[in-house]
Amino acid sequence: MTNKVITITRQYGSGGREIGQTLAEQLGIEFYDNKLLDVAAGDSGIHKSHFEENDEKRSNSFLYLLSTTYGQGGVPFDDALFFAQLNAIQKIASEHSCVIIGRCADYALRDFSGVVNIFISAPLEIRIKRAIEVYGIGEKHAADYVKRIDKQRTSYYNYYTDKRWGTPQNYHLCLDSSALGIDGSVVLLRQFLDDFYNR
Amino acid sequence: MTNKVITITRQYGSGGREIGQTLAEQLGIEFYDNKLLDVAAGDSGIHKSHFEENDEKRSNSFLYLLSTTYGQGGVPFDDALFFAQLNAIQKIASEHSCVIIGRCADYALRDFSGVVNIFISAPLEIRIKRAIEVYGIGEKHAADYVKRIDKQRTSYYNYYTDKRWGTPQNYHLCLDSSALGIDGSVVLLRQFLDDFYNR
Numbered sequence: 001m002t003n004k005v006i007t008i009t010r011q012y013g014s015g016g017r018e019i020g021q022t023l024a025e026q027l028g029i030e031f032y033d034n035k036l037l038d039v040a041a042g043d044s045g046i047h048k049s050h051f052e053e054n055d056e057k058r059s060n061s062f063l064y065l066l067s068t069t070y071g072q073g074g075v076p077f078d079d080a081l082f083f084a085q086l087n088a089i090q091k092i093a094s095e096h097s098c099v100i101i102g103r104c105a106d107y108a109l110r111d112f113s114g115v116v117n118i119f120i121s122a123p124l125e126i127r128i129k130r131a132i133e134v135y136g137i138g139e140k141h142a143a144d145y146v147k148r149i150d151k152q153r154t155s156y157y158n159y160y161t162d163k164r165w166g167t168p169q170n171y172h173l174c175l176d177s178s179a180l181g182i183d184g185s186v187v188l189l190r191q192f193l194d195d196f197y198n199r
Numbered sequence: 200m201t202n203k204v205i206t207i208t209r210q211y212g213s214g215g216r217e218i219g220q221t222l223a224e225q226l227g228i229e230f231y232d233n234k235l236l237d238v239a240a241g242d243s244g245i246h247k248s249h250f251e252e253n254d255e256k257r258s259n260s261f262l263y264l265l266s267t268t269y270g271q272g273g274v275p276f277d278d279a280l281f282f283a284q285l286n287a288i289q290k291i292a293s294e295h296s297c298v299i300i301g302r303c304a305d306y307a308l309r310d311f312s313g314v315v316n317i318f319i320s321a322p323l324e325i326r327i328k329r330a331i332e333v334y335g336i337g338e339k340h341a342a343d344y345v346k347r348i349d350k351q352r353t354s355y356y357n358y359y360t361d362k363r364w365g366t367p368q369n370y371h372l373c374l375d376s377s378a379l380g381i382d383g384s385v386v387l388l389r390q391f392l393d394d395f396y397n398r
Contacts, residue, residue, distance in 0.1 A: 116378075121367045168320045168365060174373035179315075180394050191390050195379050 002114035004029065004097040004197055007105035009119045009157075009165070012149040013127030013135070015177045015185070016120035020099045022186045027193070030098035032089075037103050038081075040088040082160050102153070106170055107161040116196055118189065119166060119174040126178045172196070201313035203228065203296040203396055206304035208318045208356075208365070211348040212326030212334070214376045214384070215319035219298045221385045226392070229297035231288075236302050237280075239287035281359050301352070305369055306360040315395055317388065318365060318373040325377045371395070 006023065010016020017033055024031035032040070082104075089108040092098055093115070106117040122130075127146050131137040137145050157165035168174050173192055177185045205222065209215020216232055223230035231239070281303075288307040291297055292314070305316040321329075326345050330336040336344050356364035367373050372391055376384045 119367055119373075123368075166367060168318055168367055168373040168375075169322075171373070172375045172378040174318075174367040174370070176367075176371045179371040180391070180398065184394055184398065188387075188391055188394060192379070192387055195383055195387060199379065199383070 003093060003095075004193070005093045005109060005112065005115045006099045006193065007109060007115060007117045008099060008101050009106060009117070009171065010102065011121045011127060011166075012146050012153070013130040014120045014122040015130065015182045017101050018182055019120060019177065019185050019189065020101050022182070023189060023193075024099040026186065026190065027097070027099075030092070030096055031101075032092060032098055033101040034103060037085050037088055037100070040085075040092060042084075104157055104161055107157070107163060114197075116173075116193060117171040119168070119171040120177050120185070121166075121174065122176055122178045202292060202294075203392070204292045204308060204311065204314045205298045205392065206308065206314060206316045207298065207300050208305060208316070208370065209301065210320045210326060210365075211345050211352070212329040213319045213321040214329065214381045216300050217381055218319060218376065218384050218388065219300050221381070222388060222392075223298040225385065225389065226296070226298075229291070229295055230300075231291060231297055232300040233302060236284050236287055236299070239284075239291060241283075303356055303360055306356070306362060313396075315372075315392060316370040318367070318370040319376050319384070320365075320373065321375055321377045 004027070006020070008016050008020040010019075020033075021031050085103050086108045089100060089103065089105050090112075092100070093109050093112055106115070109115045124143075124146065128142045131142045131146050132139050154165040157163070163170050173189070175185055175188065179185075180188055203226070205219070207215050207219040209218075219232075220230050284302050285307045288299060288302065288304050289311075291299070292308050292311055305314070308314045323342075323345065327341045330341045330345050331338050353364040356362070362369050372388070374384055374387065378384075379387055
């Protein structure tokens with residue numbers, strides 16, 4: 001039986017992660033966001049060995065990269081990290097049904113069957129509001145921050161894949177999460193997934 | 200009561216028009232595609248007077264434009280036609296619920312409430328197949344033709360609006376019509392519309 005793998009690409013502050021996590025809970029499948037993928041990449045041995053070969057400075061750089069990634073929501077342009085995550089994503093998708101957030105997962109799984117690719121967006125002002133209220137981003141620079149994170153994600157995706165981030169052709173469905181709200185979006189996506197996997 | 204107005208922007212050969220027409224039938228509302236909008240624009244008096252002021256050559260040019268538009272699915276860059284259609288779209292949306300295909304309707308109605316903007320796409324090979332089988336496009340040049348029509352639509356939209364054609368941020372929902380098929384897409388869109396208008 002083919003695994004059900006849902007990749008979610010999202011604009012920063014659109015609630016894509018929350019939608020994905022709720023979907024995973026309701027469907028009873030695993031959920032992988034950036035942090036969990038980095039752990040999986042580390043566990044894969046590919047990333048570990050890459051860094052074990054290097055000196056302390058490089059290890060510290062890796063820790064620095066991890067901390068800056070998590071601290072700012074951005075992504076480092078690190079080939080080793082990218083390929084470690086790609087391999088981790090492919091391994092995970094082969095093993096069990098899951099929801100995966102970001103990290104070019106739609107690209108990593110482009111040759112896999114049973115994959116549904118979803119894009120979540122929302123109007124900028126709503127995303128800025130969410131960044132401030134939910135993610136604790138300072139109000140003064142929130143607008144710039146939101147745009148910058150999306151720029152980083154776009155650059156990362158466009159650099160490592162042969163596609164362009166956020167174009168509808170990459171996804172089975174794109175949804176403005178403000179249209180139905182987070183919960184309403186989950187309801188609609190569940191309907192889509194039911195219909196898709198039961199065709 | 201606010202009218203329910205659904206705009207459908209679509210890649211050529213994705214079945215967007217058929218989806219829109221079926222939606223309109225099922226919802227019991229009016230349906231407007233390119234031809235009907237041109238008629239409405241003509242009836243509006245704006246377009247007629249524009250052409251009545253001009254010489255026979257211009258009138259023939261208009262007829263030529265109409266025939267080439269319908270014959271090839273492309274769009275002429277004609278300011279008078281654009282604004283006549285924009286006015287027709289705004290008038291229609293003010294008067295009754297409807298489904299409108301293309302013609303920058305999402306842009307024309309950007310300040311209207313109760314409008315749902317949908318984008319329909321499909322993989323290129325599927326659209327080429329539909330162009331050949333449903334629209335009777337010759338097999339030899341079908342691929343080029345499909346791409347060319349989308350280029351024309353993109354250029355038209357980008358020229359006349361302050362947005363970029365086909366970016367998810369313009370739409371409440373984008374759907375790959377091949378994921379669920381035409382009928383399945385209609386079912387999902389009806390679910391979305393029910394949820395949206397009943398929030």
